[in-house]
Amino acid sequence: MTKSITNNSQSSIQDLQPLIQIQQLSLSYKNKPAFQDVTFSIPQNSITAIVGPSGCGKSSFLTCLNRLSDLIPNCQVSGHIQLGTVNLLSPKINTTALRRRIGMIFQKPNPFPMSIKKNIVFPLKEHGFANAQEREQIVEEVLTDVGLWSEVKNRLEDSAMSLSGGQKQRLCLARALALKPEILLMDEPCSALDPISSGIVEDLIVRLRHKYHYTIIIVTHNLAQAKRIADYAGLFWVEEGCGRLIEFGTATQFFNAPEHELTKAYIQGTKG
């Protein structure tokens, strides 16, 4: 990460380097296209919100970015994704290393069925953090980052399943942060949470982004949330039975002066 930004003003964002360049990306399940011909660039250190009605391919799109799409049977991806100097869709790419660089948060909080601490320690061990002391330190650091430390420091050995929904989601966030990713993919991270937990997680996203300069791509159903946190926004929509990127631009332009009729209708709530 080279540049740091301290505010959301458009001038400081627009001259950022594109980090991820997506060209003519299409994905289909069993020859039935989920989305087609998506082209746009995601700048470094920005929050990009992807919005759109359900079933338009937003989740499928995210899975291309960390190659989770490889694991879905009968799922074909075509097109080009450039991450820095790396061709992300190349079959030769080391997906383990890639997924360490790109963290993912799911809609349904999915901590592993083990202790709170082990949820963080286990992935660290898997990625070769051999020093136990260092691991302990990271556990405290990331739990503090997500505001869980004071809540769970006395029960680190308890099962992660005993946490509330919001706490679980924050643990998942902490678990992802522990691997020091550069990019975070979030698939509706707040939509399974109650409004208060949702607010806490949303604040965290903004705060952590400023602290660690993550590039965040977040799928959300919540337009108000997208408006509050995003620098860039894109609208996916189903046209002729297949998802498409209708419009992509800076958040200001997207929400205040959308070019496309569908975007206008969607943000005014008359469609979608």
Added chain:
Amino acid sequence: MSKPKTLSQSPLQSWFTRHKDQCLVWLLRGLAAIAGAIILLILIFLIKESLPVLQEVGIKAFFQDRAWNPVEQSYNLVPMIWGTGLTMFGSVLLATPLGILSAIFCHYYAPQSIAIIYRRLIELLAGIPSVVYGFWGLVVLVPMINRLHPPGTSLLAGICILTLMILPTIALVADAAFAEIPQEYLLGAKAMGLSASGTIWHIVIPTAKSGLLIGVILETGRAIGETMAVLMVCGNVVQTPDSIFDPIRTLTANIALEMAYALGNHRSALFVSGLLLLMIIIVLAIATELIDQEV
């Protein structure tokens, strides 16, 4: 429940239409009660038939008599308990890791097409009649062991055959247990770049633990109850074995071999061994139930 629409329905018919659900529920309850009653009847029958000898010589005789020689009032079951116990332990010890590994392979490593064929194969293995296993063991396995160490019909042959027979049980139960693991755990692990082996060891196995345990109990039950194949390959000499190459006789084989000509106390003593087997199976069933309740 809607009212009958046509007036031509007889009162009985209309009563039936209105109470269709209750009828079904009572029918099912009745069938369940019959199934339960049959098991209870078998148990009572076993107890009744074994009582004469139990009253005459006492339970102790079955463990402390000089030998199994019922014609001369000597009822030591210990060698056969060893026979059943050792074949059971040996085969469970071999089949459990093999079955679990094969399910892991099927679920997490094999390509889709191979996994499907493999699964069918295991299901087929489960359906082969036990006498066929015994036959195969007698003509292939026993001569092989004989070359290694005579006589061939032995504890080892019994363990090998039983392993083959109970392998499908644990493999299929483990496969089902793995299929129930929430997909989001696996996706979460993949999305963090965790290795397949680490995921299996730290997430899959602990999550599927109770399912796997039930699989072990089921295969144990099958190993204890198996009669025909074991009878064909074990040699059936009543003795406590010194090595895995010694012939042995299991409790089940003992019943099958002697039932035809046993009379009086001898016959009653065979029922005692049947009762013993049934009791072990009941304990296993209760264990399954307890494990099931815990999750």
